[in-house]
Amino acid sequence: MVNDKGQVLIAASSYGRGRLVVVSHEGYLLDAGLAPFLRNAVGWLCPSPGAPTGVHPCLASLVSILQGCGVQAQVQPELGASLGVYCINAYNDTMTAELIQFVKCGGGLLIGGQILSPPLPLPLLPRTHVLSLSK
Numbered sequence: 001m002v003n004d005k006g007q008v009l010i011a012a013s014s015y016g017r018g019r020l021v022v023v024s025h026e027g028y029l030l031d032a033g034l035a036p037f038l039r040n041a042v043g044w045l046c047p048s049p050g051a052p053t054g055v056h057p058c059l060a061s062l063v064s065i066l067q068g069c070g071v072q073a074q075v076q077p078e079l080g081a082s083l084g085v086y087c088i089n090a091y092n093d094t095m096t097a098e099l100i101q102f103v104k105c106g107g108g109l110l111i112g113g114q115i116l117s118p119p120l121p122l123p124l125l126p127r128t129h130v131l132s133l134s135k
Contacts, residue, residue, distance in 0.1 A: 007024070008024060009023065009024050009028075010022070010023050010024070010028075012041075012044070015103050015104060016103060016104030016105065016106070017047075017104065017105060017106035018045075018047070018102065018105065018106045018107045018108060018109070019044065019045050019103070019109075020045070020103055020108065020109040020110075021044070021108075021109070021110050021111070022090075022111050022112070023110075023111075023112040024112070024113075024114055025112060025114045026058075026059065026089040026090070026112035026113050026114070027112070028112055029059055029062050029087060029089075029112040030061050030062055030065070032068075035068060035069050036069070038062070038065060039066070039069035039070070039071060041110055042066060042071050042073075042085050042087075042108070042110060043071075044108075045084070045108025045109065045110060046085050046108055047084050047106045047107065047108065048084055050072065050084075051072075051082065051083065051084025052072045052074060052082060052083055052084060053066060053072060053074075053084060053086070053087065054073075054074060054075075054076035054080060054083045054085070054086045054087070055073055055074065055075050055076065055086075055087045055088075056075075056076070056077065056087065056088040056089070057075055057077055058088065058089050058091075059087055059089060059112075060075050062087055063075055073087075078098075079095065079098050079099070079102050079107075083102075083107065084107065084108060085107065085109070085110060086099070086102060086107060086108070086110070087109075087111070088109070088110075088111055089111070089112055090111055090112065090113020090114075091113055
């Protein structure tokens with residue numbers, strides 16, 4: 001989905017056996033007004049109905065938005081084997097390899113973040129490796 005200036009706001013893709021949805025700003029993941037979109041995104045991402053959704057602590061307020069829509073969500077600092085979907089921002093690169101494996105093996109990833117004026121070359125920015133899966 002693009003805005004009237006042709007800038008990408010939301011992108012979705014499949015990778016391996018999993019799926020990912022990328023939003024262009026993490027604030028979209030914390031906006032209660034976007035609850036219907038967030039519920040639908042998590043529903044599309046989830047490989048099996050009823051599987052729990054993990055939310056990284058950096059997006060803790062997303063849990064209440066998702067729970068308000070009937071999604072079983074909890075703050076979870078690490079990926080867990082029982083999770084169907086994991087939600088995180090694009091700024092921390094400590095879990096990149098695990099996130100790639102999670103999606104490749106069938107998990108769903110909802111990720112948000114912006115790149116306005118990168119201080120590092122694009123390939124070195126956190127989560128660029130995960131985001132590049134959607135190409």
